[in-house]
Amino acid sequence: MAMAVASSLSVLLLLCLAAATSAFPQLSPQFYAKSCPRALATIKSAVTAAVRSEPRMGASLLRLHFHDCFVQGCDASVLLSDTATFTGEQGAAPNNNSIRGMNVIGNIKAQVEAVCKQTVSCADILAVAARDSVVALGGPSWTVPLGRRDSTTASLSLANSDLPAPSFDVANLTANFAAKGLSVTDMVALSGGHTIGQSQCRFFRSRLYNETNIDAAFAASLKANCPRPTGSGDSSLAPLDTKTPNGFDNAYYNNLMSQKGLLHSDQVLINDGRTAGLVRTYSSASAQFNRDFAVAMVRMGNISPLTGAQGQIRLSCSRVN
Numbered sequence: 474m475a476m477a478v479a480s481s482l483s484v485l486l487l488l489c490l491a492a493a494t495s496a497f498p499q500l501s502p503q504f505y506a507k508s509c510p511r512a513l514a515t516i517k518s519a520v521t522a523a524v525r526s527e528p529r530m531g532a533s534l535l536r537l538h539f540h541d542c543f544v545q546g547c548d549a550s551v552l553l554s555d556t557a558t559f560t561g562e563q564g565a566a567p568n569n570n571s572i573r574g575m576n577v578i579g580n581i582k583a584q585v586e587a588v589c590k591q592t593v594s595c596a597d598i599l600a601v602a603a604r605d606s607v608v609a610l611g612g613p614s615w616t617v618p619l620g621r622r623d624s625t626t627a628s629l630s631l632a633n634s635d636l637p638a639p640s641f642d643v644a645n646l647t648a649n650f651a652a653k654g655l656s657v658t659d660m661v662a663l664s665g666g667h668t669i670g671q672s673q674c675r676f677f678r679s680r681l682y683n684e685t686n687i688d689a690a691f692a693a694s695l696k697a698n699c700p701r702p703t704g705s706g707d708s709s710l711a712p713l714d715t716k717t718p719n720g721f722d723n724a725y726y727n728n729l730m731s732q733k734g735l736l737h738s739d740q741v742l743i744n745d746g747r748t749a750g751l752v753r754t755y756s757s758a759s760a761q762f763n764r765d766f767a768v769a770m771v772r773m774g775n776i777s778p779l780t781g782a783q784g785q786i787r788l789s790c791s792r793v794n
Contacts (some may be wrong), residue, residue: 499780504597504619509589516598519581520605528719531606532670533574538603539666539773540572541596543653544632546777548624549595551632552578552790559793565632570708571673575791578602582790595790596621600774607770610669612721615767617774622784625793639676639736643745646738653776655769661742661751662765663773667713668725672735674699675707680737686744688732691715695735711735726756 505512524531541551544562551568552575553561562568563575578598585593597619608614637649650660681692682701698709712718713735714725725739729752734740742748755762785794 500618500620500775500778502616502618505589505593509585509592511588512585512593513601515584515588516581516601517605519577519584520602521609523577523580524606524609528610528669529671530574530577531610531719531721532666532713533572534577534599534606535603535666536670537572537574537578538599539663540568540632540636541599542773542776543635543637545624545626545628546779547596547600547621547774548777548779548784549599549621549787549790550624550627552595552599553624553627553793554791556792559627560629561627562629562632565629565636567636567638568632578790582787586788591786591788594621594623594784594786596623596778598790603774604770607721610719610721613763613767615771618771620778620780622779622781623787623790623793624779624784637738639672639738640679641738642741643748646741647747653773655772657747658751658765659769659772661748661755662762662769664739664742665723665725665755665762665766667736667739668717668723669719669721670713671710671718672713673707674709674711675703677711677735677737678703678707680735680740684737684740686732686740687734691731691733713739723755723759723762726752726762730756 520534537551538547541547541549544550551562551572553559555561555564563572578595581598581602582595585598600617600619600621604615604617637646641649646660647657650656677695678699678701680687681695681699695711698706698711700706714728715733716724716728728734729740729743732740734743743752788794
């Protein structure tokens, strides 16, 4: 049975990969095979060390890739720092004092530059680091199409408008993901990334104090560090998955079944007929969740990449050349 599931996962990922490389023929898992054969091993080693040092970093790197791809495509625009003459995306409401891991990506970039000068893009490093983070926390692996290039621009306005908010309901989420070419299945599977990581009080306060579809004991356990008044404890953290916060598994979906979703945008998935069936399936079928998550990650990683002569290969991920 296990071999059959593994074989099925491999076939589906290969089909998804074939579709991805057909849509963007310059993307290929072998893109750096000759130009930088040590790239993937270098990235994996650095990610594994970072996650071992701080398990939460795995979720942060996964989220960084997500926040990159949903804003003008997977082009590493999220990594560009503000300067006196340049406004990036890190100050946008969904990112400000929230996204993290840019220093880890910078460290990985320096290690990759040491073995292959100006060859591997920051956008590709983000995509591979997201995969390696999931694997380091016990989740599935997938083959990452490579060949993205880095943007020379960023968009604060798109970062404010295109990233899904924790207050979204299923209709909002569905429209948001559809705008990026992602299906309802992709959306529910990618939401399962919340099986790792933490969120700040400011993102779940309204759910704690204003919603009734929340387990009473669960809510009570959170209120001590997340008081009702806005501005009090805003940055206090709580795990998105209380069962196994540092393990990539399907516990997130079981939490939703028990009304223990931390964010409004999480809990609505079990309360809406368009998504409830997938939540129930994933809650009892971890292999299917792993398969659908891996496929969705490849699809997300192919949102509007820069290829060929577009963009550049940054020397430093935080600034254009």
